[in-house]
Amino acid sequence: MTTFPKDFLWSASTAATQIEGGWNADGKGESIWDTLVHDGTGKIAHGENADTSIDFYHRWREDVALMKQMGLKAYRFSISWSRVLPEGIGKVNEAGIRFYQDLCDELLKNGIQPLVTLYHWDLPTALYRQGGWKNPASPDWFAEYADVVSRALAGRVRYWLTFNEPQMFCGLGLVAGVHAPFEHNDDVAMMDITKHILLAHGRAVQVLRKNCPGAKVGMAPTGDCCLPKDDSPEEVEKARQKSLSEYPGYIMSNTWWADPVFLGQYPAWAKEKFGDLLYPMTAEEWTLVSQPLDFYAYNCYQGTVDIVPDPSKYDAYAYQGSPQTAAAWNITPKVLYYASKFWFERYHLPILITENGYSGLDCVMLDGKVHDPQRIDFLHRYLREVAHAIADGIPVIGYSVWSLFDNFEWAAGYSCRYGLIYVDYPTQQRIVKDSGWWYRDVIASDGGCL
Helix, strand or coil, X not given: CCCCCCCCEEEEECCHHHHXXXXXXXXXXXXXXXXXXXXXXCCCHHHCCCCCCCCHHHHHHHHHHHHHHCCCXXXXXXXXXXXXXXXXXXXXXXXXXHHHHHHHHHHHHCCCEEEEEEECCCCXXXXXXXXXXXXXXXXXXXXXXXXXXXXXXXXXXXXXXXXXXXXXXXXXXXXXXXXXXXXXCCHHHHHXXXXXXXXXXXXXXXXXXXXXXXCEEEEECECCCEECCCCCHHHHXXXXXXXXXXXXXXXXXXXXXXXXXXXXXXXXXXXXXXXXXXXXXXXXXXXXXXXXXXXXXEECCCCEECCCCCHHHHHHCCCCCCCECCCCCECCCHHHHHHHHHHHHHHCCCEEEEECCCCECXXXXXXXXXXXXXXXXXXXXXXXXXXXXXXXXXXXXXXXXXXXXXCCCHHHCCCCECCCEXXXXXXXXXXXCHHHHHHHHHHHCCCCCC
């Protein structure tokens, strides 16, 4: 029988921009995902936007009731920075604060732990116009924001994450130019941006420790790793070393972000690659950035073979023999075992898997239900690898499905669906998919039915 800890955090995840809607409701300011999808340049698939999305801002009570029916032990969501601070700093929007307080209260009333992410890619437009993460003041901005939110939610939230996937909002938004703010920055600019984000993380940790004593604090980088060609020690070590390298490109690599935070140092390859171009850090800054955290969180969907000939074409190399999701991501269940193993053995902290899920092209059938056996099979296989990691002594403390709901998938718009809950966007009707009820049974059995 598969064994998971009795206090395992069975969770599902969302992000503010992707579900809330109410983009200008009750005093909310604009984020870059509001402003830059309204600019008429057609950067989002089919010209879509997140103005309404699934309207969680107005429908959250019924949605929490669905979470209760599904037996969730935790719910991971992010705070919209511009909902609580319309200009990013300065005047607080009390309506935004009340929204998140009421949401947390309702979750706790239903036995669901709030797991809060401070930053999931939605920089306030007012701060972007001041240079965004290029501005040396950005760590101060983020500390002010973290202070406002954590004081408002102290006593309600036990689990905090500072940043979600800095690899992605930097790599896709500030280098590749395919996500907001749709920029192409060079290495010199990215050094400043990297340093400011790391300092912002450190400032936020300081604030969280002060305002929320006893809370658990972490960060959630992308945690995809390279997979060994087989399970021999030699191939596993090759895959580990490749995973710890700059692969698949420095800004997208795990160690570029995680080594400074968890080890208090640059990754060794970075010093060799960049030399004097590498962003400078004082001893005090290293201490700030690398304050002890309580767990190692990571998001993970796919793995690749241990060597890709051209890292710039990372997504073009499917793991040989693997099927793919609707988003053309490889289905490679072993990645949750090896990622948990590699990151635990490097950073020596409990593991919290904060995103993992399947994108499909789901639809409502004639019986009025949404049957998604592929997603069930995907989750079943991946969760078995989590169980494998736990059996091997890796302390995995939780798992969060991406996503609880179908939602706005950034530049892809509404072209694919990740949710355990189907949303009919024109009517906002919710239908729990077969996978949602399957996940309920997994939770009820503490993973014993896997």
